[in-house]
Amino acid sequence: MTGMTTRSTPRVLGVALATAVIVALLSIKLNAFRDYQIAEIAIEVTAVAGLTVLTGLSGQISLGNGAFMAVGAYTTALLMLHLNWPFVLVLVLAAVITAVAGAVVGVAAARLHGPYLAGATLLLGVALPSVAYAYQGAFGGDQGLDVNFTTPSFLGVNFPLTRWEAWVCSAAALITLVLLANLGRSRVGRSWRAVRDDEVAAALAGVNVAATRILAFVVSAACAGLAGALLAIVTGLVAPGAFTITLSIALLTAAVIGGLGTLPGAVWGSLVIVLVPTYATDVATSHGLSSSVASNIPVAAYGAVLILVMLIFPQGIQGAVRWLLGLFGISSARTRQRADVPDALSPADDTPTVKQRRSASPEGSSSGNQ
């Protein structure tokens, strides 16, 4: 057990470092708008990774993570506006404060299941951004709050702001992914899966079900808060119009399209959510369609991708990737693909079949095999 963890942590770090190098190279090679899109993708990844852990690993659905992003974004705006703190500190604090909000919601959520939990978090997603209208003096109402973010002086005056934003957001996203990957493999992750698969069995095995469920909300909220903070510094404005219920649903969509419960899936889903509408718009506008048709093509493309992925690969894009890898015999992914989805986070031990997993958690150590 211990040996396995020490083996995989350097591997995760290696992948993260390699990705960081690739992103850095891309950000230098590509134009400023693509840098901005890299930042957008990284923000999306941060939020979706948090949600995929909550929903995929701990089995709790949330339609309110857009509201957590709003908490992070407003925290950032207020801190930068009134206290003018360095942004790294602000990002961390935004994540912490949102985590506290997540704990509060988590306490309520731990008592709810299925559609009731979805309903409660939906309420959060709808109601919380409206607080900005209720307290216009503090939150600027519909107009929102300005966030002033610039490149640090050591990079020189000519360093493009969008490249700096791409770096900051990608770094935050990668750190989040590394931490979540480790958390998913740790005792906490095993408890989440145990609770997700069978609460009674988990409780009998000594897992504190309520605390485990609340912790999942805290982690998820912290990720969303960090994503909201990044969104605030990148767009330069925090306004309630950016945190509608559509945002929460888009996050869940990204998690599902990518492959619920898997961190690579969070990356896939984010790529789809950010890039498909832009491509569809480019295609639509370059073919001389009438504006009423062209403007609806991105929305239609988004829907079509969602339907196709769900029809062909119910386990999301990551499921498709595993299936393809299995086809080419590159790895033992064939067996993994047949098993339940959320195993990308689980350690690389022998994965039991779906049926076995229903009755026992995947790791035969602390919480399994009752």
Next chain:
Amino acid sequence: MKRSNRFRAPAIAVLAAAALAVAACSSSSSPSSSSTGGSSPAAGASSGSASAPLTASAPGITSTSILIGSHQPLTGPAAPGYSEIAPASAAYFSYVNAHGGVYGRDIDYKYLDDAYNPTQTATVVRQLVLQDNVYAIFDGLGTPTHLAVESFLNAQKVPDVFVASGCDCWDQPTTDPETFGWQLDYIREGKILGQYIAQHFKGKKIGYFYQDDEFGMDGVKGLDDEIPSSMVVSRQSYVDTNVNVAPQVAALRASGAQVVVSFSIPAFTALLKLTSLKLGFSPTLVVSNVGSDPITLSGLLESFAKQGGATVNGNSLTDGIITDSYAPSLGDAGNSWIALFKKVHAEYDAKAPFDGNVLYGMGVAYTFVQAMLAAGRNPTRADLVNAINAGLPQGPLVAPYAYSMTDHDGVTGAYIGVINNGALTPEGPVLTTDTSATGAITPYTGTQPTAPASGIPAP
């Protein structure tokens, strides 16, 4: 060995695909970014000579075309009505292009959908500026949406002309020198409506109904400058995400208001009217220009009533609504501007109804052509801003523009009108004023120039 492979393979696949995806982006974008270049060459300043060859004097400008961009709500809740504006502008630009263009250059108008979401506005405007290298952002629609990009555009020194919103926030020449408003700002509008109410409804009880944002609050600020506070018996606000306005209407009814002034978008003007009907409340309605286009309003009234299982006649419900307008009345067939835009509409945009939104889109496009012509033959970005700062001649709107070095507001006045059988009947003269609380409201003594016979402003 097997274990490590299994873990590594998906990770490598993710990396490879991510790299592919972004590489694909770069290949599609590199031609446009390399062809137009980054900073503007200095040559553009020499625009005096009429025979000077046309050069690529600024980003987005080539010897044959001018590329401009915009963000518009083409889908989503703000789309009904407002989504007609950009196609109408594009129709007018097509007309100009077909008749010689601007100094021989065609205007290429690329407007992208932001669904009225500030995050999406930030994305599409960066796409237009950083990737498509537009010369200017033109007529970006909405207050919260455009605020998300105002400082970005000013930092990038991209002309940000004729924002489609009456927020007074576009008039900040010192901090945001690139940004210009166009339509009547809500403070001036509130003052003009307020004076009319104070004069014509003396001794009556007045109720306010307004959108709880910059739009509604600027309007109320203007109203309060003119209406004595003793006359105002109730102030009710709504949030545009909550379509139940019954509590507000009930409160207005309970206060005994005989006149209700509404700073609302069209959908909420319709909801106010229908909810009032349901509650048996029939005050005189005074509605801001934004929320009172008779054709849009009557369509909304009929479709909302239908959703509620009732049939109403939209035109008869809008009868008697008092409003104001800074553009000539659509029904005024004798007005040369209406005639011109009707002609362009029939030729290039016939599918849309000829309503206030179409008039708006064409009017603002005309003003942009005026500004481009004033900016010179081979303009830099700064030339456009300087040309507007030097003031633009009055065009399709009934009052002059405020444009100067120190004032970036657009049109300065409007006239009061009453809706009658789906059309606006003007009542009284054009009134002009400023945005200060004490600034006088004076009748405009000039007359609106007639539209040029060619349909294109003279250089």
